[in-house]
Amino acid sequence: MPDIVIKKIKKGGHGGHHGGSWKVAYADFVTAMMAFFLLLWLLSSATEEQLQGISNYFTPETISQSESGSGGILGGQSLVEEGALRSEMGAPTVSIDIPPVKTPEEIAEQRLAAQEDEEFKEAEEELRKALESTPDLQELAKNIRIEETDEGLRIQILDEDGTAMFPSGSAVMAEHTKLLLSKVAEAIEGMPQDISIEGHTDAVPFTTITGYSNWELSSDRALATRRELETLGLATGRFAKVAGLADTDPLVPEAPTNERNRRISITLLRGTGERPSPDGESSTQDGTSRPASETDTESTPPPSSTNGPSTPRRPSFSVPSNR
16 A cells, blocks of 8 residues: 655744845945945034035036026926026025226216216306396296207297297397397307207298298298307307208197297207317317317318318208208
8 A cells, every 4th residue: 555645834934934135125224324424424524614615516506597497387486486496505696797898988988978968057057047137138038948958958049928039020130039149158158069050930831922931031040040149259160050940840849830939949069069188188079189289270260261271160051951
């Protein structure tokens, strides 16, 4: 009879083989702990300067100029705030805009512009004081307007409240207009700027059988103003432009026939003329300079002669076409 072998399998117990994976995990843990304590030892033995250097090395100090994230839905500092993100652990930075270095010509130009603005303010104040101190002109203060424009200091003598500077249809200047011009000449006589004179009329049609119209009338009034200012002592070479504009540039555009549109505009042109500098030379607008003797010679108009040299600035007269 053959032998019968019976095998019994025991279940449970703790004697089974679990492999060596725990050893690997334990080795990783010990290695990490050793690295951690080594880091603590290094930090405790480092100086403050070394720690700051390490912090600056791992923390960017500049702000990104581009949008954070992808520039789309992930862009901005938050969901509701635009801008670029910056590390809160980084050292704060200060952005300073350094102005460009100015050339000597630019510095001289700015200095002349500031001096010119001061001259305009002084001339305006002097003219207003002259009007207030002269009894005959106190009632005419309403007929003069002084303002600074991009073109320069503009002095306008205009008709107001029934007081006309010229008789109707005439270029013969009234006596009170001459008195006003005398105060204007006193205020601007010592200033170096060139002078522009423009005559204006209202939009009331004015035409004679000879074809004399508002164009000729405004031009003749501007020329009469130039002649009066020359008589009062202003040099001929200072007049850069004399023009008649008729009714093309009204002071009151919404009322073309208003009496205030009839006026004479005297403008000290900004950035023109020659002025002496402290070193005895005369500075021109382009920043160049030349000896005062040469400037004085050229600024004095030479006598008229067919063979003589021409003046550096010749007065011009223009009448715009009626378009």
